[in-house]
Amino acid sequence: MNKEQTVIDFATFTLMDVEELIQWNIINFFGQKDEHDPFSDKKILEYEDFIKEGILTSEIILNQNCNLELKSISDLLSTVEINNLLNYLNENFTEGYPDGDGFGPPTNLKFTTSDLYRLFNKYLELRKYNQNVFISYYKQMLHIIEFDAQKFIEIEKHKIINIEKTKDLLNLDLSTEYIENKKNEYKRKLFKSIENNNFQFKGFSDEKGLYFDFNKSLISYLEFLNKEDHSKIVYTVFYKGFENSLDYLLYQFLEDKLFNTKNIENNDSTPDNKDLLKDLSHLKEKHKKLVVFLSTKNFIESEIDVILNILANNKYSNLNKRNISDINQIEFYNFCYLFYILEYFEENENIDFSKLKNFKYILNFDKKNILNYSKTDYQKYFKGIDSHTKKIDKLYEKIEKDLQITKERLKPIP
Structure with a gap:
C-alpha cells in the first residue's frame, strides 16, 4: 500500500478504538445501505473510497514519501504530519451520547501523541502479518462475522450436546460406534471446507464451552490472505458465508464433549x-x-x-x-x-x-x-x-x- 492508503487505514484503525464514536459511519463500512434498496441514495462504495470520504488525507499529509519498512509512526509521518493527524482526529470526531443515556453531551476526542504511538504499535503488530491489505477492513469484518458466528455456534453446540446425550441411550458397543460415526461426519465436513479453501477461525474448547479467539483469528486471517492474489482482493460489504469457517472449532468442541480431548492444536506438549x-x-x-x-x-x-x-x-x-x-x-x-x-x-x-x-x-x-x-x-x-x-x-x-x-x-x- 502507498502512504495515503496506509494513513487512512491507520486512522480508521485508530478510530475503532473509540467505541462511542458519533460519526459511526466512518468505521461502520458494513452498515452501508444495500445498493438494491430503493430508498438508498447512493451506490455502495468500495472500502478505500468509503474511508477516503471520511478521512481527508490532504489535510494530514504534506509529503507522499515515506520509509516503506515501517518500524515506527515516524517512518510513515513527519512530526508535523503526526500533529496534523492528531489535530484532524480530535477536531473532526466526537464521542459520547446525549444526557438521556447518562453519558453527557458529545465531546471531541482526546487522543494524545502517546496514544497515536501506542495505537500505531498495535497496528504494526498486525501489519507484520500482511502489509498489502487494509487491516482495518478485516478487523471490522471479523467483528461483524463474530456477532453472527456466536449465534451460529450456539445452535451447533446444542446439536453436539444432544449427540452426547443420545449416546447414553445406546448400549456400549452401539454408543461407541455412534460417536465414532459422528466424529467422522464432522471430520469429513472439516476436510471439505479445507479443500474449498475456507479460512478456519481460531479458538478452543474448555470447561466453559467454545471460545472464539478474535485476536488469533484476525492474525490468522491476515496470514491466510498472503496466499491470495492481492490484485484480486475486493473490499465489499458482501463477505462470504462464514459457517464453513467454523468447522474446525466445532470439530474441536465435539472431540472435547464426546472424547474428553482438550483442543487439537496448541496442546501443552509443545x-x-x-x-x-x-x-x-x-x-x-x-x-x-x-x-x-x-x-x-x-x-x-x-x-x-x-x-x-x-x-x-x-x-x-x-x-x-x-x-x-x-x-x-x-x-x-x-x-x-x-x-x-x-x-x-x-x-x-x-x-x-x-x-x-x-x-x-x-x-x-x-x-x-x-x-x-x-x-x-x-x-x-x-x-x-x-x-x-x-x-x-x-x-x-x-x-x-x-x-x-x-x-x-x-x-x-x-
Missing part, C-alpha cells in the same frame, strides 16, 4: 508451551498472595489463570487461556477495578494509586510484557477526573461473552 507453563507457574508463585486473594473472591483456578493472562498482556493465550479481544486503555483500567486488582494492591500491598509512579504495579505486572498505557490517564481515572465507569457496560458484555463471567461476580460500581 516445547514453547512447556516453557509458557513454567512461566505461568513462576508468575503465580511470584504473585501468590494475589492468587489467594482472588480465590477469596470466589474465582476458581482456571478463572485466576485467565485474569493473570490478561494482566500479562495475553502472554499465556497459547495455553488456551481466554482473553478479552481488543481491550483498550480505559477498559484495562476498568478490568483491574472490576476484578479487584486495584483493591488488592491498595489493601494488601499498601499501594497509593493517587501517585503516578504506582501504576507500574498493574502496567508492569509482568516485566517482560509491559503495557504502554498512559500512567497520567490512569491517575485521572483513579482520581475521578474521567470516571472509570465510562463505557463500562461494553466491558461487561466482553467479560460475559469472552470470559463467561457474570457481572454479579465482579466488584460493584459505587
Whole structure:
C-alpha cells in the first residue's frame, strides 16, 4: 500500500478504538445501505473510497514519501504530519451520547501523541502479518462475522450436546460406534471446507464451552490472505458465508464433549508451551498472595489463570487461556477495578494509586510484557477526573461473552 492508503487505514484503525464514536459511519463500512434498496441514495462504495470520504488525507499529509519498512509512526509521518493527524482526529470526531443515556453531551476526542504511538504499535503488530491489505477492513469484518458466528455456534453446540446425550441411550458397543460415526461426519465436513479453501477461525474448547479467539483469528486471517492474489482482493460489504469457517472449532468442541480431548492444536506438549507453563507457574508463585486473594473472591483456578493472562498482556493465550479481544486503555483500567486488582494492591500491598509512579504495579505486572498505557490517564481515572465507569457496560458484555463471567461476580460500581 502507498502512504495515503496506509494513513487512512491507520486512522480508521485508530478510530475503532473509540467505541462511542458519533460519526459511526466512518468505521461502520458494513452498515452501508444495500445498493438494491430503493430508498438508498447512493451506490455502495468500495472500502478505500468509503474511508477516503471520511478521512481527508490532504489535510494530514504534506509529503507522499515515506520509509516503506515501517518500524515506527515516524517512518510513515513527519512530526508535523503526526500533529496534523492528531489535530484532524480530535477536531473532526466526537464521542459520547446525549444526557438521556447518562453519558453527557458529545465531546471531541482526546487522543494524545502517546496514544497515536501506542495505537500505531498495535497496528504494526498486525501489519507484520500482511502489509498489502487494509487491516482495518478485516478487523471490522471479523467483528461483524463474530456477532453472527456466536449465534451460529450456539445452535451447533446444542446439536453436539444432544449427540452426547443420545449416546447414553445406546448400549456400549452401539454408543461407541455412534460417536465414532459422528466424529467422522464432522471430520469429513472439516476436510471439505479445507479443500474449498475456507479460512478456519481460531479458538478452543474448555470447561466453559467454545471460545472464539478474535485476536488469533484476525492474525490468522491476515496470514491466510498472503496466499491470495492481492490484485484480486475486493473490499465489499458482501463477505462470504462464514459457517464453513467454523468447522474446525466445532470439530474441536465435539472431540472435547464426546472424547474428553482438550483442543487439537496448541496442546501443552509443545516445547514453547512447556516453557509458557513454567512461566505461568513462576508468575503465580511470584504473585501468590494475589492468587489467594482472588480465590477469596470466589474465582476458581482456571478463572485466576485467565485474569493473570490478561494482566500479562495475553502472554499465556497459547495455553488456551481466554482473553478479552481488543481491550483498550480505559477498559484495562476498568478490568483491574472490576476484578479487584486495584483493591488488592491498595489493601494488601499498601499501594497509593493517587501517585503516578504506582501504576507500574498493574502496567508492569509482568516485566517482560509491559503495557504502554498512559500512567497520567490512569491517575485521572483513579482520581475521578474521567470516571472509570465510562463505557463500562461494553466491558461487561466482553467479560460475559469472552470470559463467561457474570457481572454479579465482579466488584460493584459505587
